[in-house]
Amino acid sequence: MNNKLYLCLLLFSCLLFPSSLLAASTDLGQPLNLTSSTIGFICIAIFVLAYTLVMLEEKLHMRKSKPVLVAAGLIWILIGSYYVSNDLPAITEAAFRHNLLEFAELMLFLLVAMTYINALEERRVFDALRAWMVRKGFSYPALFWITGWLSFFISPIADNLTTALLMCAVVMKVASGDKKFINLCCINIVVAANAGGAFSPFGDITTLMVWQAGKVEFVEFFALFLPAVANYIVPAAIMSFFVERKQPAAAQEDIELKRGAIRILCLFLLTVTTAVLCHSLLHLPPVLGMMMGLGYLQFFGYFLRMTLPGSLARKKAMAESKGDQKRLQSLGSVVPFDVFAKVSRAEWDTLLFFYGIVVCVGGLGFLGYLTLMSEALYGGMSATTANVLLGLISAIIDNIPVMFAVLAMSPELSHGQWLLITLTAGVGGSLLSIGSAAGVALMGQARGYYTFFGHLKWAPVIALGYAASILVHLWLNADLFNIFT
Helix, strand or coil: CHHHHHHHHHHHHHHHCCHHHHHHCCCCCCCCCCCCCHHHHHHHHHHHHHHHHHHCHHHHCCCCHHHHHHHHHHHHHHHHHHHHHCCCHHHHHHHHHHHHHHHHHHHHHHHHHHHHHHHHHHCCHHHHHHHHHHHHCCCHHHHHHHHHHHHHHHHHHHCHHHHHHHHHHHHHHHCCCCHHHHHHHHHHHHHHHHHHHCCCCCCCHHHHHHHHCCCCCCHHHHHHHHHHHHHHHHHHHHHHCCCCCCCCCCCCCCCCCCCCHHHHHHHHHHHHHHHHHHHHCCCCCHHHHHHHHHHHHHHHHHHHHHHHHHHHHHHHHHHHHHCCHHHHHHHCCCCCCCHHHHHHCCCHHHHHHHHHHHHHHHHHHHHCHHHHHHHHHHHCCCHHHHHHHHHHHCCCCCHHHHHHHHHHHCCCCCHHHHHHHHHHHHHHHHHCHHHCHHHHHHHHHCCCCCCHHHHHCCHHHHHHHHHHHHHHHHHHCHHHCCCCC
8 A cells, every 4th residue: 555655646746747857956965946846836835725724714713733734744745755756855854854853842842831831820820810900990091001011021921822811801801891992902912912922932932933043042032122112012002092991890709829829830930940041051952941840840740649638638627617618618629730631731723833834834945935035035125124024924924934934044144133033023913913823812712802803903003013113123232233234
């Protein structure tokens, strides 16, 4: 059966790719330039079709990982069949393994971060924060600014998607039914979360990619702090004039943190510190420190399980002495902490989508398209113009493939330009609701309140923040690059 399949693929490749293309390379160690070939056009068509389905995720109700996983397989099967037919299989094998290694490092890093976030959520850390804000009964203007600034400062640690979902839950509960205010707050949250995520390697997948690629060191991301503030504060200040001066009724919601919540938060910070030190001091991949941090959580999970009976006994005795039946009932439903349950709750659709994008873009780069793109962007215009343009493109096309394409092209850029593309790819997605993971998630969570057209109405205001952040970066960090490039 395998031999028949191989013969079919070989015949298919011979029909598609004429032998004249053999002259495309004289060095068997280098990939062939197939940008003007049939195989190249077919692969481009496959990728465009797959990404069209990704962009229609909300309409089709189909997870975004499905089309890119299939597209990734098809692209590399077509590439592999052509190279096998020309007796060059080693080149494609090495290229694919390189792509897979890049994904594996990032995937394991993200998996650990997601596991910690899920553990904190299960220990009710985020619920406690939300309950505190609801109890305070803030006015609409105060709630607008508080959720915005919290989104800005939490997203560098907890990532922009998680932060946006948490803040949206607060707004939905406090302003239940107020469509105008919820829409405005959600826009504010998306802009703030994306801006906050831009000055930290942990704030977004794109910043993590730049950090792991060694283009920007950990502490150097903080040079983007003030540009990120400008990106958020400009549209927020304008939108705040359209927030009604209302005082919603405070709601009473008491949330008790589960045992070990604060200690898990401390372990997460220790894990981040370990990853940073591994990368900065030992020049080892940050994923080593993150996986070690997963071990911290596993040991602590073991401690929680072993000490659970004694802890329950003490709490039950205290509840019985007070006659607190509600407390006794809640203690009866306590289950042991399970690390692997938190791993299973990771956002696997995002991780698989990331795999598909990395492999698809890697395949297109192997065909030669990223070289063409690099020459067109960074050869035909200034680096600053190209990076600003790519940020705008990321509002339509997800910033993950945009950033991966730039990293794969690896153009000769100054340090300031690498920071600029990090900034623009991170905050450019705020221009449209579909331009970032935070925006797409909130369209689902606040369905009917936060919409594509509701966000689009404020796009010119958000664009002012985008422009302001770029100008602030060019001004403050002018010593890092030639401002006229």
